[in-house]
Amino acid sequence: MSGAVTSVPGMRAAYASATKPDEPLAALTVGDQPEPAPPAGWVTVDVRASTLNHHELWSLRGVGLPADRLPMILGCDASGVDPDGNEVVLHSVVEDPSDPRGFSLLSERHPGTLAERVAVPAANLVPKPAGISFLDAACLPTAWLTAWHMLTTRGRVADADAVLVQGAGGGVASAAVILAAALGKRVYATSRDATKRDRIATLGATALEPGARLPERVGVVIESVGAPTFEHSLKCSAPGARIVVCGATGGPFPKIDLRRVFMMQLEILGSTMGTAAELASLMDFLVEQNVRPVIDSTYGFTAVGEAFARLNSGEVFGKVAIDHLH
Incomplete structure (x- = not known):
């Protein structure tokens, strides 16, 4: 520096x-x-x-x-x-x-x-x-607001029972795990790092290695990794699921099997930040749930x-x- x-x-x-x-x-x-x-x-x-x-x-x-x-x-x-x-x-x-x-x-x-x-x-x-x-x-204003917007507004998580968070450990992904669990969803989260998987498990998620088979298909996927995980995200998606993308830290050009997209009627949604009103609702939720x-x-x-x-x-x-x- x-x-x-x-x-x-x-x-x-x-x-x-x-x-x-x-x-x-x-x-x-x-x-x-x-x-x-x-x-x-x-x-x-x-x-x-x-x-x-x-x-x-x-x-x-x-x-x-x-x-x-x-x-x-x-x-x-x-x-x-x-x-x-x-x-x-x-x-x-x-x-x-x-x-x-x-x-x-x-x-x-x-x-x-x-x-x-x-x-x-x-x-x-x-x-x-x-x-x-x-x-x-x-x-809260960047990572947590992004995760909140991805789950609630773009992902419509209220209509889902289970959520997959790819690459948990980073700011947005760890926030998504905590928020999805606080919203009462079954949460699965992947990480290459065994230490981070241990920490993710304490946040209320079932922690898995990247590419691991899930016990169920999920209604919402939180994607910030991109190319290395996107095929897994598609395979883990239930019919009509929303794959919400806020980043591509592992690469922006994944291979996508469009047959799976249209046959399963999947939605791939981009997401960036959120509104001031959503930031206010996020803070209210954290206070109500005693989550920090x-x-x-x-x-x-x-x-x-x-x-x-x-x-x-x-x-x-x-x-x-x-x-x-x-």
Whole structure:
């Protein structure tokens, strides 16, 4: 990690000062960045906690972050306090007509959350329930919201009895296991890592090796791996099942037997993030069920470089959290 500190007065932040496809951590700088200058309709939030996502590593590699947007403060997830003293969680999806998706995430076109303060549209502030800590709340806006949207909105899990989560252990997949179990579903989850399978089992899932035969076909599959697991996802799907895809960490070009798709009347659905209203309903559900996110490790902001190294290690189970007060 670069230890360079910029001379611009302002607030401390962790940002991409360059992009390095092969050495993402070398593109990370911790130092001063200008204070937010929110446009009309935006507000500045004092950040209390944030968490890391693989999105940050991709940004440091230059994926979705061209050189003309550098330096860019990283981070999508945060909880904090708004100008009126309200405790809030930030919905990181910003409406953006110039983006083909119709939106962008904080840290793509607008400065992100790995800073003392961040500006966001006022509509992106979601009240934080008193029963959820700042650190737990900061885990939710990306990975947990994605999993919630995949299960409830895209996957229509209410109509299913069983769920398969491929590649459990990462942020979205581990969240999907916990949420599906809390929703009363039978959950099966795969991982190549025996240690992660042991941990997955404690979250309420039947943990299996990749490609293992399931005792039943499932109504919903949570797919974030792609090519290595997609054939298995198809074979494990019950008639009319929904295979919900949010990523392709193992490769984006799986072989698909279309005969199985049409004969079993399967749905293959793309899914990205979720709405502010869904974030609010997710937090309500966690409070009602007394469920909290799995936090792999917590670092003070002064050790944010170590937090990035932990994320980059590939050994993470759950979320890497940043306590901005330390």
